[in-house]
Amino acid sequence: MRNWIAVYSTLIIALILTLLPMPGVTVWMRPAWVLMVLIFWAMTMPDIVNIGTAWLAGLVVDLLTGTMLGEHALAYTVVIFFVSHMHLRLIMYPLFQQAICILFFTMGYQFLIYSIQGVIGEPPATRLYWLSSLTSMFLWPWLFILMRDCRRRFITL
């Protein structure tokens, strides 16, 4: 039960961070908060956070950010599929290597969103769009340490 509360409260915090207005150009630098939180839980607790959770979280993000219903859901599902496929390896990597993996995962996620946007309308026209992957990568080590400590404190295994 406590595990569920921990997972959902962190997801809600990630959603709030996704909705938080940011000034000017920094909107493009917003890290993929929800995806990073999902990846963390899929790595550390694959029995609780799996593809289904990712799909639900994606639907919520679609509803909150005004994108087409299912757009983020698909992208999260695909990424979390790969993460849960290799979670045993990912958790053994040093933080630096994990961050590199996060770069690839978020790039893949952004590429999927980019493609879907391209099919239904126009893809994001500016290259600033890809900045989000970089900020996610740089933020990952700190997020990982923070969430790992929280997990050790609150969660019973």
Add this chain to the structure above:
Amino acid sequence: MEKRVEKFAAIRAALSFPLTTIQYAVSQPIQFIDTLKTALSSHKKLQQENSQLRTEQLLLKTKLQRLIAVESENNYLKALFQSSQKIKSKSLIAEVMAVSSEPFIHQLVLNKGGRDGVYVGQSVLDANGVMGQVTQIGPHTSRVLLINDSSSGVAVQSGRNGMRAVAIGDTYDSRMKLKFVPHTADVKAGDIFITSGLGGRYPAGYPVGVVSLVDRDASHQFATVYLEPSAQLSSSRQVLLIWHRTNA
């Protein structure tokens, strides 16, 4: 698929209803900080702002006096022509919620929804011009597609010579493009374009944008005309929702 099937709108509205709490949770503290900022601003600054607003109000009121006369005259003339179009329509002030969308789609979230009578397709204006139209409604919130989104189109008309065109959003920055304008068309920088009311969505006569650049490159089939939106699309806090149905 989702955009085509009408039933999906209801499903989407139902699904998004519990999520309004998150939207309010984000928006409310930020608006609180804003009110705190104005509360803490100095007395002198407020006085200055007050006097400025007073002069502005005086100017606007004098303008309004003339407008009332013009409007009644216009209505009289329209009655003579037996036109069904009315100028006066119901309106409602809504506040823009401080929540952000994906940066590549130009949308706003308003704090009025289906319970307040907002409907899909309703036009949204601010003090300076047309902002966009309502595309999704929930019980307490609604989502507005701004006129500079690439999937938005507004039927416009030149204020100077009545030339009609369609203004579509340009994703790259916050401006609009005019579609299918021939090279020989009489457009120049500084022209004001207003809604023509032809699309049936937006009421006629509201300012949409000012021409900022005309590029008559002969290698293109049509001239490229850029419009700078009149409305403050990214900084307006309060917007006006208007009830407008042609022949209603």
